Amino acid sequence: MSDPISPGHGLVFAGGCPRSGLSVLRRLLTADRRIHCGSDTGIAASIAMQWDAFASQLAGLHEESFDLPPEAVRANMAGLIDDLLGAPLKHYPDARVVEKTPQNLITFERLATLLPGARFLHVVRDGRDVVHSLLERDWRDRDNRPLAYVTRPEAAMEYWSQMVEKGLEVEERIGRRRILRVRYEALVRQPADMLGRIQRFLALEPRRITRFNHAVEWSGLERDSLPALNGPISLKHLRRGRALDPLMGERQKSLMKALRAR
Numbered sequence: 001m002s003d004p005i006s007p008g009h010g011l012v013f014a015g016g017c018p019r020s021g022l023s024v025l026r027r028l029l030t031a032d033r034r035i036h037c038g039s040d041t042g043i044a045a046s047i048a049m050q051w052d053a054f055a056s057q058l059a060g061l062h063e064e065s066f067d068l069p070p071e072a073v074r075a076n077m078a079g080l081i082d083d084l085l086g087a088p089l090k091h092y093p094d095a096r097v098v099e100k101t102p103q104n105l106i107t108f109e110r111l112a113t114l115l116p117g118a119r120f121l122h123v124v125r126d127g128r129d130v131v132h133s134l135l136e137r138d139w140r141d142r143d144n145r146p147l148a149y150v151t152r153p154e155a156a157m158e159y160w161s162q163m164v165e166k167g168l169e170v171e172e173r174i175g176r177r178r179i180l181r182v183r184y185e186a187l188v189r190q191p192a193d194m195l196g197r198i199q200r201f202l203a204l205e206p207r208r209i210t211r212f213n214h215a216v217e218w219s220g221l222e223r224d225s226l227p228a229l230n231g232p233i234s235l236k237h238l239r240r241g242r243a244l245d246p247l248m249g250e251r252q253k254s255l256m257k258a259l260r261a262r
Contacts, residue, residue: 008082016125027212044081
């Protein structure tokens with residue numbers, strides 16, 4: 001990867017629209033013992049947004065009152081992420097630590113600035129299948145009301161569209177050297193090949209791994225995801241949303257075409 005002294009060296013942030021395949025990605029990555037991928041934490045995204053809030057809301061207060069120029073604030077925030085997530089790297093400096101909170105996607109660009117040594121995985125999936133899966137969720141807000149994008153197909157498709165648009169925009173800004181697009185369909189159809197591609201992207205010596213059936217307790221996951229993750233990798237979740245074709249307008253068709261472009 002990059003120079004070991006570069007902030008974020010060894011850290012990898014995965015993100016994408018929820019239900020796009022981040023848990024399947026975790027399963028593949030943990031088959032390689034050099035890659036540490038745990039449950040969602042939201043730590044990096046929260047710190048990146050706090051750093052952004054400091055810059056936009058406090059203006060020059062840190063420098064004027066605390067003798068902390070902007071670069072010092074950035075370095076402090078980067079160090080905090082490194083310390084919180086990079087503990088395994090102190091013992092295994094050649095390993096990679098992957099944090100896979102879906103909402104990381106929103107802060108990829110900030111994280112890329114904070115941590116110039118970090119890499120990014122943008123996980124994507126057919127929008128119809130994402131919507132189908134979202135509508136099976138029972139996610140609620142703080143007032144126990146169902147979220148719009150798990151109850152209304154149109155809202156779910158809009159949510160997917162916005163997340164994909166953000167992801168494609170960030171891909172262009174960060175650049176292919178630092179961000180890799182990972183398609184759910186490739187993860188389940190060619191898991192060994194996809195893992196090899198990710199290994200190369202993370203500057204790890206490729207190791208052909210074909211066994212992904214290690215049954216463990218996957219902490220940090222919804223319980224209804226456990227049977228699928230502990231069984232054989234399956235194609236049965238492909239094309240489950242094909243009945244949602246009427247929701248695919250020109251905007252969505254254009255996004256689907258863009259996702260297949262690489």
